[in-house]
Amino acid sequence: MDDINLIEFFLSDFINPKKRVFTGYLVLSVVLASLWLLFVKRQSLKSTFKKIFDRKILWSGSAKADYKLFLVNRVFTFFISPLLISQVAISTAIYMFLHSVDAFNQNVFASTPTSIIIALFTITLFVVDDFTKYVVHRWMHKIPLLWAIHKVHHSAKTMTPITVYRVHPLEGVLFSLRSVFAQGLVIPSFLFFFGNAVDLYTIVGVNILVFFFHATGSNLRHSHIDISYWKWLEHILISPSQHQVHHSIAEEHYDKNFGAALAIWDWVFGSLHLSENKGKVFFGLDTYESGKESRIKDLYLEPIYEIAKILKTFCIKLVSLLLNWLSLLRDLFLIQIKKNKS
Amino acid sequence: MIMKKLKVTTAIVAVALSGTMALSDGYGPFPVTLKGYSGDKTNTVSYSGQIARHVLEQSLKKLAGKGNGGGNAADLEAQMLSYFNGSDDDLPIIAPKSKDGFKIKQTSLHQISKGKNISGKFYDGAMPAWPGNMSGKDVAYNMIAMAAKSNKGFDADTGYDWAQLISKYTMGAMAYNQAVDNYLDEKLSAEKKPNNKPYKDGAHYTGKEHSWDEAFGYWGAAAHQHGFNPNKVYEIAKMKNQGAADKNGDGMVDLKSEYVFGPCYYAAAFDRSGTKSTNYTNTLFNAFLDGRKLITAAAGEALSDSERSQLKAYAATIEENWEKVLAEAVFKYAGSVYKDINKMKDLSGDDLNKAYRAYAKHWGELKGFAMAMQSGKSNLGATATKMNELMGFGPVTLNNSYVTGMDSNGNFVMDRKRSWSDYQLHMLKIQQMMVDQFSVKARVNDGLNDLQALTDKLDSASSAETD
Ligand SMILES: [Zn+2]
Ligand SMILES: [Zn+2]
Numbered sequence: 001m002d003d004i005n006l007i008e009f010f011l012s013d014f015i016n017p018k019k020r021v022f023t024g025y026l027v028l029s030v031v032l033a034s035l036w037l038l039f040v041k042r043q044s045l046k047s048t049f050k051k052i053f054d055r056k057i058l059w060s061g062s063a064k065a066d067y068k069l070f071l072v073n074r075v076f077t078f079f080i081s082p083l084l085i086s087q088v089a090i091s092t093a094i095y096m097f098l099h100s101v102d103a104f105n106q107n108v109f110a111s112t113p114t115s116i117i118i119a120l121f122t123i124t125l126f127v128v129d130d131f132t133k134y135v136v137h138r139w140m141h142k143i144p145l146l147w148a149i150h151k152v153h154h155s156a157k158t159m160t161p162i163t164v165y166r167v168h169p170l171e172g173v174l175f176s177l178r179s180v181f182a183q184g185l186v187i188p189s190f191l192f193f194f195g196n197a198v199d200l201y202t203i204v205g206v207n208i209l210v211f212f213f214h215a216t217g218s219n220l221r222h223s224h225i226d227i228s229y230w231k232w233l234e235h236i237l238i239s240p241s242q243h244q245v246h247h248s249i250a251e252e253h254y255d256k257n258f259g260a261a262l263a264i265w266d267w268v269f270g271s272l273h274l275s276e277n278k279g280k281v282f283f284g285l286d287t288y289e290s291g292k293e294s295r296i297k298d299l300y301l302e303p304i305y306e307i308a309k310i311l312k313t314f315c316i317k318l319v320s321l322l323l324n325w326l327s328l329l330r331d332l333f334l335i336q337i338k339k340n341k342s
Numbered sequence: 343m344i345m346k347k348l349k350v351t352t353a354i355v356a357v358a359l360s361g362t363m364a365l366s367d368g369y370g371p372f373p374v375t376l377k378g379y380s381g382d383k384t385n386t387v388s389y390s391g392q393i394a395r396h397v398l399e400q401s402l403k404k405l406a407g408k409g410n411g412g413g414n415a416a417d418l419e420a421q422m423l424s425y426f427n428g429s430d431d432d433l434p435i436i437a438p439k440s441k442d443g444f445k446i447k448q449t450s451l452h453q454i455s456k457g458k459n460i461s462g463k464f465y466d467g468a469m470p471a472w473p474g475n476m477s478g479k480d481v482a483y484n485m486i487a488m489a490a491k492s493n494k495g496f497d498a499d500t501g502y503d504w505a506q507l508i509s510k511y512t513m514g515a516m517a518y519n520q521a522v523d524n525y526l527d528e529k530l531s532a533e534k535k536p537n538n539k540p541y542k543d544g545a546h547y548t549g550k551e552h553s554w555d556e557a558f559g560y561w562g563a564a565a566h567q568h569g570f571n572p573n574k575v576y577e578i579a580k581m582k583n584q585g586a587a588d589k590n591g592d593g594m595v596d597l598k599s600e601y602v603f604g605p606c607y608y609a610a611a612f613d614r615s616g617t618k619s620t621n622y623t624n625t626l627f628n629a630f631l632d633g634r635k636l637i638t639a640a641a642g643e644a645l646s647d648s649e650r651s652q653l654k655a656y657a658a659t660i661e662e663n664w665e666k667v668l669a670e671a672v673f674k675y676a677g678s679v680y681k682d683i684n685k686m687k688d689l690s691g692d693d694l695n696k697a698y699r700a701y702a703k704h705w706g707e708l709k710g711f712a713m714a715m716q717s718g719k720s721n722l723g724a725t726a727t728k729m730n731e732l733m734g735f736g737p738v739t740l741n742n743s744y745v746t747g748m749d750s751n752g753n754f755v756m757d758r759k760r761s762w763s764d765y766q767l768h769m770l771k772i773q774q775m776m777v778d779q780f781s782v783k784a785r786v787n788d789g790l791n792d793l794q795a796l797t798d799k800l801d802s803a804s805s806a807e808t809d
Contacts, residue, residue, distance in 0.1 A: 020807055087797050092774075095793055099767035106763055107684060125800075136622070167808055175808045187796050196792045200799065207800075221809065244808060260809050316734060 010074055015210070017204040020218050021161055029219040036227050057224055061294030062157040062284075063300065068296050071166040077172060084176055090184030098192040110195035117194045122201045125186050126209040127262070132182045134265035136174060137258040146174075148306035154247060155293040156222075157284040163222035168303050213261045222247075228275035238263045241275035249282045368566040368589075369558060369631055370599075375642035376540055376548050386547035387634075392559025394451055394458040396426050396603040401436035402460070403509035406486075407495035419490035426486060428459025438601065443747050444581040446601070449592040454598060464719035465515035465523075471709070471726070473735045473755075474748035478515055478717055482508065484752070496702060500745050500754050501737040506706030511605045514714020517560040518664060523719040525557035526657040530650065537637060538644040550637045550645060550653075557660070558630045562603030563623075565589070568631065572623045573614035579607035605664065612670045616784035622667050628740060629659040654668075661719065668715045669780035672729075675708035677787025679737070680769040683762045698740055705737040725779050732768040732775075734760075 013019040014026075030052060037048040057063060098104050110119075114187035140150035152168040167175075190198045203211040207301045220227055228234070228241040246257040257271035259266045266272035284293065292298050370387030402425045409418055424433060432452040440446045448454055465478040472481045489495055489504030496503055529535045535549025545552065566589040567575050577583035578595075579602040587595045587602075595601055602610070609622035633656035640649060682701035689697050712733055716726050735754075736745030742759040749755055770789045776782045788794075 018801065030561060087800075091793050092790060095790070096767055096770055099763050099770065102761050102763065104763070105687075106766070107687070133809070164807055164809070171808060183797070183800055187800070190795060191792050191796065198792070198796060202794075246809075317599055 009078075010071055017206050020164055020214055022214070025214045025219055026161060028215055029217050029223075031222060032227070033223070033225040038224060042180075044052070046115045052225065054224070057158045058160060059156040061291070062155075063160050063162070065294040065296060065299065066156065066160060066162045066166045069167075069299065072296070073165055073167070073169060073172060080169065080173060080177065084173065085180060087180050087184055090180060091188045094185060095188035095192060098188060106192055107195045109193050112194060114197045117190075117197045118199045118201055121186075121190050121194070121198050122207060122209060124190070124201070125183065126207060128186050129179070129182045130260050130262045131265060133175075133260040134258050134262075136178045137260070138269075138271070140174075141255050141258065145307055145310055148303045148310065149174075151285060151288075152303060153300050153310075155285050155288050155299070156247065157282075157293050159222040159224065159244070159247065159262040159283055161219040161222055164219075165281070166299075168300065170303065184199075198298070209261075216263075216333050226275065226281070228277075231274055233273065234274045235263055235267050237261065238266075239275055242273065244281050244283070245273050245275060247281075247283045247287050249284050249286050252279075367631070368568050369563070369627070369634065370565055372634060372638045374546050375551070375638060375640070376546060377538065377642040377702070379540075379546050379623050381546055383546040386551050386638075387555055387565070388547065388552065389555045389559025390455040390545060390598050391458050392517075392556055392562075393598050393603070394455040395460055395463065395560075396562055397435055397438070397448075397451065397597060398428075398433075398458065399509060399512045399516065399604070400438055401425050402486075402512070404436045406505035406508050408720045409490055409492045409495060411493035412491055415475045415491045419487055422486045422490060426459065426482065427461045428457065429459075432767040435597075438581065438597070441581060444584045444587075445594045447592075447596045448598075460512060460516055461517050462779050464512075465519040466786060468715065469713065471713045471716055471730045471733075473736075473745060474752070481713075482511065482515065486788070487804070496699065498698070499703075499739065500756065501698075501705060501739045503702045503706030505712045506703055509604075510707050510710020511713045511717075513608075514668060514711070515717040517562065517605050518668065518714055519717045519719075521557040521560040522657075522664060525553045525560070526660060527719055529553040530654055530657060532644070532647075533648065536644050537640055538642060548637070548642060550640075551634075554630070554634050554637055554653075557657075558634070561605055561626060561630065561660075561664070563606040563627055563630070564601040564602050567602065567606075567623075568627060569624065572610040575602055575606065575610035576604045576614055576621050579610065599788070605667065608671055609663075609667045610783035612667060612674070612786060616670075616674075616786035616788070618784070620670075620784045622663050622670075626660055626663050629656045629663075632656055633660075654738045665715065665718060666780055666782060668711055669776045670782045670786070671711040671716065672782050673709060673776040673782050673788075674784075674786040675704050675711065676769040676772040676776075677789050678704035679708055679789065680766050680789045683738075683766050683769075687762065694740070702737060725775065729772060731776060732772050734765075734768075738765040739761055 013021050014023050016022055017024065033052050037043045037051060038045065043051070099106070112120075140146045149168045149170045153163075153166050153171070156163050156166055187198075201208045206214075217227065217240060220240035221238070222245075223240065226241040226244055227239060229237065229239040233239070234242060238257060238261065242257045242259075242263065245253050249287055253273060256271055257263070258271055259265055263272060292302070355800060371385035372387050374383060376386075385493075402422055405418065405422045408617065424431075429650065432450045434450050435446075438446060439449075445785060451458070461479065461482075464482060467478055469476060469481045470520055472484075474481075474484065485504055485508050488497070488502070489508060492502075492504055495505040511737045512646045529549075530553070535541060535553050537548045537550040539549055541547055541549045541552035547555070564575070564578060564587065567578070570586070574583065574586045578587040578600075584595060587600045589600050590596070599706060606623065606626070609626060613620050613623050633653055636649060636653055636656070637645070645653065682697065682704055686694060686697045686701060712729055715729075716722055722729075734744050735747065736756070738744045738760050738809075739756075742761060743756040744758065744760060745754045745756050746758050773785075773789055777785070785791075
């Protein structure tokens with residue numbers, strides 16, 4: 001690999017409009033943040049600039065760790081992603097399954113106007129994708145084994161758009177699988193019922209809804225710019241400030257706002273927390289020993305140790321449970337023998 | 343200045359000419375190499391017997407569609423058998439026949455070759471793809487009898503299109519089988535048909551020269567199509583381009599060397615459609631040509647072991663790619679059947695009957711090619727069993743029943759039903775099987791094409807971001 005290729009390999013996400021950190025979205029985020037600080041927060045131009053490009057945040061130990069993880073994870077993804085089950089394999093299996101169910105009529109909605117088919121597909125894909133993100137994210141918090149992995153993301157003490165890459169490679173794997181399954185379900189189902197008119201409304205090659213999510217500041221959710229929406233809107237869309245609440249160290253914010261783009265899921269399943277104007281929110285984990293959030297080695301290995309520990313405790317519990325059962329069986333057996341004798 | 347321009351032009355013309363020279367490197371003529379030959383023949387290439395058999399097959403296909411529902415059954419069957427078994431009389435060529443803008447030189451069989459038949463060169467091993475546990479040849483006789491009794495070659499109850507079944511099956515059971523299981527197999531051994539002896543007493547060509555030519559004849563390529571674009575080869579077979587076919591410019595297409603027959607036609611058809619990523623036509627032609635050049639270069643001596651192993655490598659290329667062409671055909675028609683079912687789902691009355699007829703035609707081609715694949719050199723084993731199971735003995739008909747066997751009187755039994763979408767699933771599985779087992783690449787009528795395209799467009803990796 002020569003130099004050019006190497007740069008391309010590591011920085012390709014910045015020129016890919018399908019990625020959140022695409023340069024265009026980052027620029028829009030800066031614009032949005034400026035407008036917010038200047039006109040809503042009524043700050044001066046100078047302090048706006050200082051706040052957005054705060055050296056203490058952009059070059060904190062936590063942020064530097066983000067940058068390193070960004071690079072290292074890139075290598076991990078390169079080697080792991082070919083091993084994962086392919087989208088086509090799942091889509092094909094589901095497509096074939098749909099044929100085998102007699103109650104399902106192929107092309108039953110094929111006469112729907114094409115523009116409606118495309119709109120439906122575009123929305124469904126976005127909504128299903130977003131919902132599975134909510135579900136998996138919730139599991140990441142509620143299941144101890146997964147929380148051990150997801151902690152890496154929550155250990156960030158300062159947040160920048162690059163914090164989106166602050167994840168353990170295992171979480172990357174889980175989320176890739178989620179995406180494969182979500183799309184692998186929606187694509188064949190639409191093709192089967194709506195026929196080959198199925199397509200996607202796109203801008204710069206991206207699902208138009210995903211584009212709007214990114215163009216309206218998805219990068220600011222991992223930042224210290226606490227843009228909030230009207231209360232009614234925060235029931236529908238997660239504002240940057242709401243995701244910052246998700247990262248908050250405060251106990252009343254635990255396990256809130258799992259949603260990615262849509263807040264509806266949090267609202268329906270009772271995990272919604274609206275943004276509040278109570279001053280600065282502190283990010284991170286209060287159980288985390290200070291400094292660990294910037295040590296790469298710990299960030300990669302700690303989850304592995306913790307998983308091992310959880311599995312070990314689980315095994316010990318399982319064995320003792322089995323032993324209990326066995327002794328119970330033996331007792332019953334002995335009682336029976338005694339009875340027979342008498 | 344003018345001189346300079348002239349020079350450049352001459353150079354361009356010269357290059358262009360040498361280019362055409364290289365391209366016109368066809369299959370033959372090849373000189374006599376037989377030691378001690380004293381006759382006046384100068385060209386050893388000869389495969390008119392194979393051309394005659396292609397013509398018999400095409401004529402037989404035409405006849406298969408001439409039944410009037412039973413009235414002419416006896417006569418028609420006798421006529422069809424005269425083409426299948428051969429005849430001492432000179433039979434008229436029923437197909438291919440001259441048409442406007444495409445004049446064919448020969449009009450009767452004897453103008454090509456005398457005493458040829460299909461039946462003597464027909465695969466006669468087991469043919470489990472057809473009901474009744476018959477041998478390969480008996481299946482053909484059964485189809486001929488059924489075709490003669492039918493109405494225009496079609497049986498709506500079973501969904502059988504006899505013309506398609508007979509012609510596609512014969513393309514394998516005769517041409518493919520003879521080439522890969524006989525001429526390119528046994529006859530390449532050191533003992534059989536050696537190169538230092540005439541093919542038979544009095545012949546001016548050697549054993550190996552003629553064996554190779556016969557295999558080439560079964561492939562059905564035009565002798566001069568070396569380096570042709572597949573579209574051109576296709577147009578010759580479709581009788582749409584007399585200019586491309588008429589090599590010697592006598593205003594007629596000589597079936598003996600200038601026309602393109604079945605097997606080669608399908609290769610060209612796949613090269614020019616689907617993913618357009620294959621090159622079967624030229625790969626096969628070049629393997630045949632290179633093999634023939636090797637034999638000619640041996641100058642009438644017995645082939646050395648190394649020469650024979652090189653020749654066998656060419657034969658392996660031919661066999662592998664020929665099999666792929668047949669698998670591409672199975673893939674394509676499985677896709678057609680899949681699409682036809684979608685069409686039929688929305689229709690009723692006359693429109694439905696019309697669509698059903700087209701569906702039966704495609705199914706006949708599918709089945710015929712599947713049977714062709716099973717009449718080659720290698721037993722396809724589990725692949726064949728699975729393919730026959732998925733395809734069934736007959737297509738799912740309008741009332742959802744399908745042929746499940748044959749009773750002791752030779753009548754088709756249709757005692758089971760299957761839903762159309764279930765049958766579509768079978769078609770998708772057959773397509774996948776062709777990809778997995780034979781690595782087909784042209785993939786015409788790919789049932790999973792839309793799925794693949796949409797998946798590629800979405801690129802799931804891009805939505806893997808977490809929060
Ligand atoms: Zn979280
Ligand atoms: Zn986050």
